[in-house]
Amino acid sequence: MRFNDLRRKEFSIKTSIYKDNYKKWVVKEAVFEEGIQHIKNILDNAKLLKNNYSVENVCPVKLEGKQLIFDYIEGVSLADMYLKAYNDGDKEKFLELVDFHKKLVLLDEDNLCVFKGNAKFEEIFGDYSIYEGKEGLKISNFEGTAYNIILENGNLEKPVFIDYEWVFDFNMPKDFILYQCITSIYFMVPELESFIPKVEIINHLNLEVDESNLCKSFMNFYNYQMKGTMEKSLAEIKYSYLKKSINVNELINDGQIFIGNEELRKNLNWYINRVKELEGAIKYHQANDVYLKDRNDEIQKELDWYQKRTKDLEEAIEYHHNLDKQLEEALDNSRQQQQIVEKKNEELNDIILDLRKKIFEMENSRSWRWTRFFRKSKE
DSSP states (O other): OEEOTTBOGGGOEEEEEEEETTEEEEEEEESSGGGHHHHHHHHHHHHHHHTTSOGGGBOOEEEETTEEEEEOOOSEEHHHHHHHHHHHTOHHHHHHHHHHHHHHHHOOGGGEEEOOOOHHHHHHHOOOGGGTTSEEESSEETTOSGGGEEEGGGOTTSEEEOOOSOEEOSOEEHHHHHHHHHHTHHHHOGGGGGTSOHHHHHHHTTOOSOHHHHHHHHHHHHHHHBOTTHHHHHHHHHHHHHSOOOOHHHHHHTTSSOOOOHHHHHHHHHHHHHHHHHHHHHHHHHHHHHHHHHHHHHHHHHHHHHHHHHHHHHHHHHHHHHHHHHHHHHHHHHHHHHHHHHHHHHHHHHHHHHHHHHHHHHHTSHHHHHTHHHHHHHO
16 A cells, blocks of 8 residues: 655545455545545546557556456556666666667657747746757657566567656657756666666657756656645755766866776776765655654644544544533423323313213202292392
8 A cells, every 4th residue: 555645635545455256456546635636637648548559568457436446457657667678787678678668758749849838838847948849749658668568578569658647748858858857766766877878868758858858857846746845845845866977087187087998987987977876865764764753743732632533532522522411411300291281181180070070960859949039039
């Protein structure tokens, strides 16, 4: 189970994997009520991709209530294929996978266009002027990373997109989509930098836009889906980690570093790059520790609020419970008073009946009839 609860409420998603006997499936659902529309948008994204890719390339999904139910696709991820090439030291295979990945992300020539800035892009990714007039895409799957592409049985002929949370049907810069989808694995596996430097991949993809600008666009997207300032600083860390901060060749060529032995020079380059990777990882984890502390403080505040709210509700429940007891006692008293009144009424009715009986007996007595003449004369 995975929670994306660091995002804004509209984009917070819980992802779970379920297994019943030999069948598996994946469930995505909104963490907050505000995220239900985002869940529905993912379903629309699937339809959009199916209209532009082969149906077999898109993981089947259906909406049940407020949950998205995905098929669990068995196979090998494209990321695993990249890592196998890395572990085998096969650079040619690695670049072949990059070309395959590029073709899959771009779709086909009909999907190419000239990028024109638009309000939606600006809202999510910020400044679009750096991409204006360059190659763009009509439809793009921002989630088309190596980890979100599964190859059934490791077959490159059967790629499946298992995640399409962010699919855009408006103009997107081709360079930015390729950079996001293909080079993001370098952030997850820093060791790749010593195998094939990311700048070589950027050159291999013929990206025209400067990497620093590509990173800024990603930072803006990261901040768009997150909340608070700490998330922004994490995106900045990724940005600073991804960008090239030290140009070793320039230092060597400028005479600031001189090594005569070519082998030592290569080793030095490798160690400097490795140090940069480790420094980036340390900065990331240090910042993450600060973030987690702030997040913990935020959660503690929420917990305190809920505890106070719980106490208030308990007191309200106790108050209403006592009120119910008082009402019940009042009702019992009312019932007792009613019973007393009913008993008194019964007694009065008995007295009235007795009087009526006595009057009747008196009026029908002989003495009453004999004295009738005298009673009338008095009248």
